[in-house]
Amino acid sequence: xxQGEEDPQALSIQEGENATMNCSYKTSxxxxxxxxxxxxxxxxxxILIRSNEREKHSGRLRVTLxxxxxxxxxxxxxxxxxxxxxxxxxxxxxxxxxxxxxYFGRGTQLTVWP
Amino acid sequence: xGGITQSPKYLFRKEGQNVTLSCEQNLxxxxxxxxxxxxxxxxxxxxxxxxVNDFQKGDIxxxxxxxxxxxxxxxLTVTSAQKNPTAFYLCASHGQxxxxxxxxxxxxxxxx
Numbered sequence: 001x002x003q004g005e006e007d008p009q010a011l012s013i014q015e016g017e018n019a020t021m022n023c024s025y026k027t028s029x030x031x032x033x034x035x036x037x038x039x040x041x042x043x044x045x046x047i048l049i050r051s052n053e054r055e056k057h058s059g060r061l062r063v064t065l066x067x068x069x070x071x072x073x074x075x076x077x078x079x080x081x082x083x084x085x086x087x088x089x090x091x092x093x094x095x096x097x098x099x100x101x102x103y104f105g106r107g108t109q110l111t112v113w114p
Numbered sequence: 115x116g117g118i119t120q121s122p123k124y125l126f127r128k129e130g131q132n133v134t135l136s137c138e139q140n141l142x143x144x145x146x147x148x149x150x151x152x153x154x155x156x157x158x159x160x161x162x163x164x165x166v167n168d169f170q171k172g173d174i175x176x177x178x179x180x181x182x183x184x185x186x187x188x189x190l191t192v193t194s195a196q197k198n199p200t201a202f203y204l205c206a207s208h209g210q211x212x213x214x215x216x217x218x219x220x221x222x223x224x225x226x
Contacts, residue, residue: 041220
């Protein structure tokens, strides 16, 4: 299966701390994406990193990708209570893959305490 | 505002009944997708459509059916053949050349 797997399954931190979530996958990819889901809601795209990129930033988000280890990490700096949500990594397969055939992991539930 | 509208948000069904979940988008996106999400699980692809009047099975299409008669609409029917339909259903879309999905708010189906 190409499915990504996030680690840890759950993460609980205080406001102001950094949160790091990891994602591992099994096959070659075109890109890897991170999405956020608030409880009972749809997913929202956060950031995309291509297979030839190693690091990407967007605001308080920092994503790294190590294709040799087939892994990615999402760092949220200076966490806020509003960051409480589930975070999913999704991988898009190699050349010729259909975009919508993203393979989602089971997610990391992040709780940020005030 | 452009977006994807799913309805109903909550739906209850008796065993043996078919139900249809609505997904409408005003983003002018060509491609639309249906995912299923179970508690503690990732999203699994049910069906997808890259153009009007055409659609393909995803990884878990059994017990589901779709149609794509209009660009804006991609309804999903959960048939009585689906053995375990209780789940959260998410519709998504993307435009040409886009690399990310836009999701609706989801529909939660519960079989009584």
